[in-house]
Amino acid sequence: MVRWLATLSRYDQQWFCWCSQRSQSFQQQRWIRVLSRTGDGHCYALIALLLGSTSAAPGNAFVLTLAAGFSIEIPLFILIKRWLKRPRPYQTLSITAVIRAHDQFSFPSGHTTAAFLFAGIASSFYPAWTPLWMSWATGVGLSRILLGVHYPGDILAGAVLGSGLAFIALQLIS
Template sequence: MNRLQKLNAFDTRAFYWFNGYGRSTPVLTSSRWISRMGDGSLYLLLGLALALWEAEDGRAFLQAGLIAYAIELPLYLVLKNTIRRDRPCHRYAGFQAAIEPSDKFSFPSGHAAAAFVFATLLAEFYPSIAPLGFALATLVGGSRVMLGVHYPTDILAGALLGMLTAGLGIGLWEVL
């Protein structure tokens, strides 16, 4: 068994382990709510609110965020449609996801990428609430595994993509 096969086997075992906990009603209900927080519109609303209430820092946060998301979203779509990894709910006969995914492929997780863009932006502009931002981003990613639409490595890849594109967005914002 080569390294990629070993990683895939580990990822599948981890998926089933995490997903086993996601089948209880309280976990399933909270996972749905947490996942919805990561749908994207909340990030824009919070960015706009910060821009209105925190004139200088809020505008900087919003501008850097718009640049970061303008990089993250197309890159995420290219990766997802190039790699074309089937979602676990589409791969395993008899397995039913708790939600209907928005598309066919799972790698990387767009919810995790967007959540970690936002958390990284918070860390740069509002460092005192960075732990909360990263905790929420982790919960968003974890909820996607619990709901049966992502593997753990999808979440890790999304988190890495989000942090890297946020860093790039912040860097570009600083030079503009």
């Protein structure tokens, strides 16, 4: 198992380096940083309040489902990060992160987990906007790689975890 994880980590680092070499022009573009910031917690609360206030019954269920999802997601991703303690790319590779990470460990990406959790729940309540929600969540994840704070595997794990938690939250509240 340990050998398998070491191999996976090595490929993840190689993939990160490949992405990093091609992302120099993106790193200085403000919109990449803004996209990453939309994955911060306060944006979810703002969007939930805006969408939740548009229609009483679906809006209330939407906000309740988000609350259930995030009440599971936050402690779970913190627990996983503290258990695995995977260093961030700028801590182990000779790169400089463009932004400051919120915490010390990288796996899984909390921003990506939260973005896919939100996108999954929002897609269930506002299905016409599913392409927008999923494109945005993917963009948040990719921005974290481009800014040098996550490996691609962190993003993939965050997307899977967030999507799974969205499914669980929807089942709990329905």
